[in-house]
Amino acid sequence: MSVSPAVLRRVMRELNELENNPPEGIRVQTVDEDMLDVTGIIEGPEGTPYAGGYFRVKFKFTEEFPAAPPKCWFATKIFHPNVGGNGEICVNTLKKDWKSTYGIGHILVTVKCLLIYPNPESALDEEAGKLLLEDYQSYCDRAKLITSVHATPRTKPVEFNKPSSVDAESPAPSSSKDTSSKAASPSADTATPVASTSRLPATSLATLPTSLSAPTSISSTASMTSLSVPTISRKSASPAPQMSLKASLTSEKEGLTMGPQKERHPSPSPLGTADANVGKPGMGVGLGMASTAGMGGVTGTKAVKRAATGSGATNAEKRKKALKRL
């Protein structure tokens, strides 16, 4: 395949960045003879049934990259509602919500988010989707089993011997750094408001704030700016950081947004937030946020929404317990 010099240049830049400042829990493997033969390795996030596993994600760039997304698939077997039998990944970032500013790092962070917040509403593996909706415990058990069989090496991949950017850098001005090390997990009640999106580094996704009503703070936005993923673009048209964050959230409907949670105690909201596609006006994630601009922001809307819809709660309890035991 002939790839234009501009594209190669871009890939080079990105590989360099990923090598020097990899996002937490994400590494890439490259092959000298073919820069485009990229394999991402995602460390199964703690607190999920994928913990302990290392999942390989293969990339294939077409000549239309970056105008069109690369093809991406799991080369490691995984039990996940949004991953098909052939490793295919169903996430809007790789399809209709693709933007040419996205890159390898962004995709891997997005996929890592998907491991934390599966989206049963757009299931590729409908059995996994069904389990996740109906019987969270079984879903976890099954996913854990598959992880242990197929994704857990005896020793962790050498790529992970190198610290990620967050570990290596001086403390970031936000809470996100805490989360990189399990030992230093913040107390369960730490009220760290983090507006979440797949744009955030995976590290901050693991920081699960408890405050339901805290506004999206500037500090969380600041943590975004310290991101090491170079291709992250933000709609910076609006002056206020909060606004710009919202703009980026609304622009990207991945079903991956999440609500406030405690460290290692995922609340039910992740699943509840996945229905941006089916909500009524005012209920949908995007609309909800737009209507609460400058107020509660994302987290507030979620809270209201969850309170308003009780049916998820029982399942949520189960999930919560299940995850505790993991």
Place this chain on the structure above:
Amino acid sequence: MAESSSLVSKMDIDEAAIDEGLYSRQLYVLGHEAMKKMATSNVLIVGMKGLGVEIAKNVALAGVKSVTIYDPDLVTIQDLSSQFFLRAEDIGKPRAAAMLPRLAELNTYVPVHDLGGRQGDEITIDLIRGFHVVVLCGVPYKKQLEINNWTHENGVHFISAETRGLFGATFNDFGPKFTCVDPTGEQPLTGMIVSIEKGKEGVVTCLDETRHGLEDGDFVTFTEVQGTTELNGCEPRKVTVKGPYTFSIGDTSGLSDYKAGGIFTQVKMPKILDYKPLRDSLQGPEFLITDFAKFDRPATLHVGFQALSEFHSRYNRSPRPRNGEDAAAVVALAKELDADADEKVLTELAYQASGDLAPMNAVLGGFVAQEVLKACSAKFHPNFQHMYFDSLESLPNTLPIEEECQPIGSRYDGQIAVFGRTFQEKIANHRQFLVGSGAIGCEMLKNWSLMGVGSGPNGIIHVTDLDTIEKSNLNRQFLFRAKDLGKFKAEVAAVAVAEMNPDLSGKILAKQEPVGPATENVYDESFFDDIDGVTNALDNVKARLYMDQRCVFYRKPLLESGTLGTKGNTQVVIPDLTESYASSQDPPEKETPSCTIKNFPNAINHTIEWSRTQFDNLFVKPAQAANAYLSEPNYLESTLKYSGQQKEQIDQIVSFLVTNKPLTFEECIVWARLQFERDYNNDIRQLLFSLPKDAVTSTGQPFWSGPKRAPEPLVFNSNDPTHLDYIIAAANLHAFNYGLRGDTNSALFRKVADSVIVPEFTPKSGVKVQISDNDPVPQNTSGGDEDAEDLTKNLPSPSSLAGYRLNPCDFEKDDDANHHIDFITAASNLRAINYSINPADRHTTKQIAGKIIPAIATTTSLVTGLVCLELYKVIDKKNKLEDYKNGFVNLALPFFGFSEPIAAKKATYGSVEWTLWDRFEFKNDPTLEDIVGYFRKEHNLTITMVSQGVSMLWNSWLGKKKSQERLAMKFSHLVEHVSKKPIPPHAKHLIVEIMVTDDTDEDVEVPFIVVRI
């Protein structure tokens, strides 16, 4: 009345039958309805010089009931400047009669007649009776008025057109009440909705923040609305746009309350146009603006063309080329009509009045031919009413003097009149590389041939195309005839245009090698050194990007163009001046998420995409895998191991080679019947088992709502044509895989299919694996290897089947007998029925599944003309951005837009400014160390990464030993070392990309590097 004898037998063809094989690509532009109307229209075209023949060609290709031409005047050598259906031996014969046989060859479905007449006879009202559309080319205004007065009263559609050098004009009068049924040609907009407000405003909100794309004044209707059911199938309601996701449909207060769901669909409303006759329109003209940078020009040209006509009737000749006296007379005549008219433009118009340029005729001819089709079919919005176009910028920077432009009795006199003899020589000695000889390529070669490009002692045209000629090409690739089917396009086209202009004999070098990395030994440095520029006539982005890259590297001007239905664009890329093609790319169409395709389709294109994949999964991949297993010694070990689906693949090979191998065609029918059950019943039931219709999401919303449509399993019924179509196509394709003879007797299929015993299906519920934390975790293995090994035991050894191979299907959309599109249509429609989606016919399915790009000769003709107008500038080596124009057209609206090319983006390193056209050069195969040292010493830049092609040669995190080893290598050695491939012998240089940082450790962008080896 003479007519082409070979066509008499074809004249009684059933008007309703459209040859879809021939018209395939055009049908996707115009549709069946419009083409049926065209098939009842008789078209008369008067004036058979360059413009007339261009219109006649395009209309004949498009397919109307008949084309009649009129031009009894005698052929002169000057006609050959732009009349591609006349030859030197025709000089002295009546024009229409001389060209008739060549025009008649174009389309056997379109009879072509010549109205005859004697030299000097003008067209009369008597002669135009019986035609639906009359086109007058180059006819004086006095005559136009006479004819138009009659056509306006008698319901005949009237078009007049003429070109004068770099100027063109056309006028439409389609009568006082012309109804245009589809003013835009765009697909009606449609989308899902989530609410309808009750009230005076009646605001409708779209689902999921999907832009509705509607505009004020559009009309919509609804389906599947729950609650406000009165809106389902309602009379079109007028839209007022409230926002990107909301629109109002007026008063809804009397309607029922909205509950859920619903789809809006735009309704195209006919538009009625009130055309003025020419006599009124000359006084109060309405102009189509073709270039907003020339806003005042239509008014000037409006009187300018009238003045030229008046000049002609006074002196019985055109103004002499660049003659001041004649020009002054024309200016004076024009000023009588409009004192404000631009004198400079009028003078230039008069100077060029005897000019006759193939590119201008191509632009106007493409445009006017589409207007003819609009008049016949009422499809698209016709021009209202005057259109003037010019490309004055194409004149050379050094204007020719009067003497230079006088006719010399040459076939190029029409061009010499505008550009002069010196420039004609430059054109003749120009050296171009035409990449592609399809639709744009044929038109380009025609224009170049008429212009004399490459005809001089130093001139040359290289043309390459890897394709051979197919039937669907004949509808617009007008250099090809039915007898040429299967031959190489480039060769046939080269011969055809050399026949058009014998000066080009031996001057066109046709090749079959496609451009690409594999042919850089053919299109090498000496090849590029030897040409002046490249013209792309390609149909895919990949090849365009590749040629762009090559042109940047070799610093050659590139003329780029493309069409999509009635839309077209042109782009000029000039070294050191403009950005390149790759600098700005259209975003490709967004793909549909895979879960939508797999489980939640909500539109017919989702089911078509699914069935296209299903075609591969059933009829291509298994046979390929089985063959690979039989022919590649280590297939199982090597290929399969890394697929992640080893077990599934081995299963499949076993099934195809052993357990389910059919021996008779009946077994193929059984296989098809069972496949039906699996795909349209069992899988759907399994999905509904996992996600029941009453399932709710974690927020309590119904799972199956909004874009998720709950499916319904199908029960096979051999009397349902769609069911049976599926069985027929699937069984035949399965039989093809095994080399079994197929059948299409539906009774047989019905009989066999009905006798199949279909196993009972129970949805699987086995995913609830109960394990607790105390259960021992299975040992980590590479996963399922044992299983796979067990399975391989069931495989026959390749040696036991020596020589046996399956026949994988090779998807071919244009062969109507191969069952490919039949299968995809049936499979897609069955799935559509599963999900209550409206099925699509074969024609629509074929376009989507085959990714067919709609195409019509009119657009191609116009776009190619625009490219050639830019070629004049390239030949003149113009070097200012404002000298060039990128063009955007849409013949449906109609719309013209032009913009200055975008300047190459400037970047800097240190104090050096650079663009994509700059590079560093290193000679004599230096070591990497030499290069690193150069940047450090000369530019104070530190290299952090080096790559060549896709090989990463060196980076800052490479281990120390490796790093030192590589730094010391000669560059060519380094490349071979890392890429593990030898450098091809023809390669004289390597293109290298580097990343560098400056002394503050900041990344700096620098140009690429050329390393000579």
